[in-house]
Amino acid sequence: MSEAVDPDRGVELLWDEGPGAGLSLGRIVRAAVEVADTEGLAGLSMRKVAERLGFTTMSLYRHVPGRAHLVDLMRDAVMAGLPAPEGEGWRARLESCARQGWELRSRHPWLAEIRGSRHVPGPNAVAYYDAMLSTVAGTGLTPAEMIAAVGLVGRFVDAEALVLAETAHAERSSGVSEEEWWGSRDTLFARLDRYPTLTRLWEEGGYDHPEDPFEFGLARLLDGIELLITARRDERRDETRCQVCGEPVEQPESGRPRAYCSRACRQRAYRQRKSGA
Template sequence: MGGQAVSRYGQIVDELRRRIESGELAPGDRVPSTREITRRWGVAMATATKVLSELRREGMVHAVPGVGTVVTAPSRPVRPARPAITARPGGSSDASSVQAALTLGRIVGAAVTVADTEGLAALSMRRVAAELQVATMSLYRHVADKDDLLMRMMDGVMAGHPLPADAPAGWREAIELAARQLWDVFRRHPWLAPALSVTRPQMITSALPYSEWMLATLHARGLDLQSAFTAHLMLFNYTRGVAVNLETEREAQAHSGLDSEEWMDTQEPALLAVLGTGRFPALSRLASAGYELDLDALFEFGLQRLLDGLAPLLDGSSAG
C-alpha cells in the first residue's frame, strides 16, 4: 500500500513537471490545488500536499495569496552582494562610477523590488544597498531614512498606474474602474495596502488624482462634498481591507511553510469534529460542498454590494 502511494505521488509530480516544462502550464498559470489533485488522481490529501510541496521545493511553483499555487517564472541570476570598493589615492576603482550612477529612481526601484518579492518586513536600507551593490550610507544622500524611502515607494507605485484621462459617463462604471485599478495595484504590490493609513493618511501626491476622481464622480451625482468624501473613504478602506490579506498571507506562509490551502487542510480534522456535533448545520453543509476562498471574487462581490448601497443616494439625488 505504501509503495503504491509513493509511486502514485511520483507519477503526479512527473506529470505536472512535464506540463510546466513543456509550456502547457505557463508562468503564472494556476496548478491543480490539493483538493483538485485528490479528486482527479484519487489520492489522499497528504499525498496531494506532498506533490505541491515537492514542486515548490524544486522552484517550479509558488503560492500566491488569494489565488493558489501558480507556475514560477524562470528567475534571473541573482548576483551576490559585494562590499563597496574604496578607491585609493592615485588608484583606479569601480567605486566612483558605481556611486555616480546611484540615483533616487534606482534606489526606489530596488526598494520596490525587495518589498514585492520578499515582503515589507524584509525592507531595510541595508537590504536595498545590497540589492544595488553599494554602501548603505550612500543611500542617505538621496533619502532621509527608511520612512522617507517608503513614502517615495508608495508615491512611485501609484504614479505608475494612472487613471485614464476621461472617466466613463456612468457613475457606477467610473467608480468600478477606479476601485478595480486600485485593487490591481494592491495585487501587484502586496506590501502597499498595509503601508497605507486611513486614519493618518500620508501625503502621496500621485494618489491625489484617485481621490479627486472618486470625489468628483460622487459629487457630480448630487452628494454633498462631505458625504462624497465619506463614501470615497468607505470604498478605499474596503479595497485596502481585503488587500491587507495579501501581505499577511505571504508572511504566514513564510513562517509556516504552508500556503493557505495546505494550512486549512491541517485544521480540517478539528473543524469536522466541531461540525460533527450538529450545532452548525449550515456550516456543515458548506463544508460538505467545499469552499475555496478567492480574494478577487471576494473583492468584486463586496464592491458590487457597496455600490448597490450607494445607488439609491446617487440615483435618487439625480432624479430629484
C-alpha cells in the same frame, strides 16, 4: 520604537521636481520596490536596498532620511501613470478606480501593509484620489458624502488586499500553502458539527464554490452608494417645484438648475413677466 518622521521633509521628497534630486533618489526607490515586491514590507530595510544597489547603507541616508520616508516615496512611485477612470456614469467610473487600485495591489501587495493615518501623500497618490472624487461629482451627494463614499471604497480595497498580503506572508514564512494548512485542520473540523447553521451551509455546498470576496464586496458597496444617490435625487426632485404650476421639476445631473417643469410653463412665465412689465 517607531521611527520618528519629519512630515515636512516628506513633502519635500515627494513633491520636489528640481533637477539633480531625481536620478539617485529614483534608483533607491525602484530598488526598494523590488525588495518589497519580493519580501513584503516586513522584509524591507535600508540595508537590503543598499545591497541591491551595491552601496553602503549610510550612502542612502544622504537621499532619504529613513525607511518611513522611503515607503511613502515607494507608494507614490508605483501609483504613477494610473489611467483615468473609464466607463459611462458614476458607478462604472468609480468601479474602474477601485479595480485599478486592486490590480495595483495585486502587483505590489505591500501597499496594503502600509498602516496608519499619517502618511504624507505624493502627487501621484493625490491625482488618483482626485480622480476617484471626480467619479461621484454631480451625483447629488453632499461634499462630505462624496468624500465618505470614496473613502469607503478605498478602505475596502485595502482591507481585501491586506488579506492577500497576510496570506502570502504566512506562506513565505511557513513554506505551507493556505490550502494545505486548512486542509490539515481535521481536529478542528471534527468539532464543528455542534453548530447547526455552519453545518447546514457546509453540507449544502456553501464552502465548495465561495463568492469572490472582492467582486461580491465591491458590488454591494456600489449598490449602497447607488441607493444613497437615488435618495438624494428624489429629495432634490421633491424640493424643486415649478414656479408656475408647482409640479416637481426634474433636475439635470450637471449644469444650470431648472426652474420650470416644462417648456409650456417656462413660456407662460415669460408671458406673465412681459404683461406685468
